[in-house]
Amino acid sequence: MELLKALLESSVAKLFMVAGLVFLGIAVVGDISGKIRPGNTGRILSGLLGIVLVGSGLMMYSHPPSTGSAVPTHVPAGEVKVTATEPSPTETASVPSTPTSFVAIPFEEIVDTTSAESDMHVCPKGFALGGANLNQNSFLCRRVMRPGEEQYVTSQVDTSTVRGDMHACPNGMYIRGVHLGNNLLLCSYDQRKGAQEWTTEFNDASTQINGFHVCPNDASATSFLTGVRADRDEFLCGTLIP
Numbered sequence: 001m002e003l004l005k006a007l008l009e010s011s012v013a014k015l016f017m018v019a020g021l022v023f024l025g026i027a028v029v030g031d032i033s034g035k036i037r038p039g040n041t042g043r044i045l046s047g048l049l050g051i052v053l054v055g056s057g058l059m060m061y062s063h064p065p066s067t068g069s070a071v072p073t074h075v076p077a078g079e080v081k082v083t084a085t086e087p088s089p090t091e092t093a094s095v096p097s098t099p100t101s102f103v104a105i106p107f108e109e110i111v112d113t114t115s116a117e118s119d120m121h122v123c124p125k126g127f128a129l130g131g132a133n134l135n136q137n138s139f140l141c142r143r144v145m146r147p148g149e150e151q152y153v154t155s156q157v158d159t160s161t162v163r164g165d166m167h168a169c170p171n172g173m174y175i176r177g178v179h180l181g182n183n184l185l186l187c188s189y190d191q192r193k194g195a196q197e198w199t200t201e202f203n204d205a206s207t208q209i210n211g212f213h214v215c216p217n218d219a220s221a222t223s224f225l226t227g228v229r230a231d232r233d234e235f236l237c238g239t240l241i242p
Contacts, residue, residue: 122177128224131214168227198238
């Protein structure tokens with residue numbers, strides 16, 4: 001049993017050599033205790049087979065099969081090196097796009113005499129009332145949203161809000177339309193942000209530009225009408241710094 005176990009665990013080269021030596025022994029000795037009688041022809045064949053087997057075993061020893069490149073299984077901790085990969089000179093670093101919420105609203109003013117909504121004269125969506133010539137029903141409209149965002153405008157008709165001693169939109173909303181005869185205001189805001197409290201809100205009764213009474217702008221923000229009192233040509237102006 002031990003001999004069989006040893007043979008099974010041996011390499012192919014060893015088995016070939018052992019078998020070759022056995023056949024060579026038969027070729028040389030001939031009869032073995034009367035149990036193996038190869039005869040002359042058998043002894044010749046045994047010798048040839050033994051030479052072939054022994055030669056094959058020697059060849060296997062001298063040319064072991066390739067097992068591929070060796071991979072170390074243990075690397076001393078002190079010898080571990082990490083090499084940072086430098087970007088190729090031809091590679092261009094990606095630049096994150098600027099979120100829409102941080103893109104400045106372009107300053108733009110238009111004069112409107114015809115736009116209508118909710119049975120009153122209005123500034124187009126995306127614009128707020130920045131000034132007016134109430135006697136001629138002519139509006140100076142100022143851009144309050146980025147182009148392409150008009151779908152986010154939410155509006156409501158106001159009949160009763162009073163602030164600053166005049167009819168006004170609810171706090172945080174700007175005037176987009178006026179119907180003086182019915183005392184109606186169309187008040188709007190950006191639905192994504194909701195009605196935001198104005199950074200500043202003030203009365204103006206004197207600022208004139210190109211025949212329009214307007215809410216004055218400053219260097220950091222644009223102002224819009226938030227209230228109106230036609231009998232005194234007085235405006236309530238709100239400023240919201242973006």
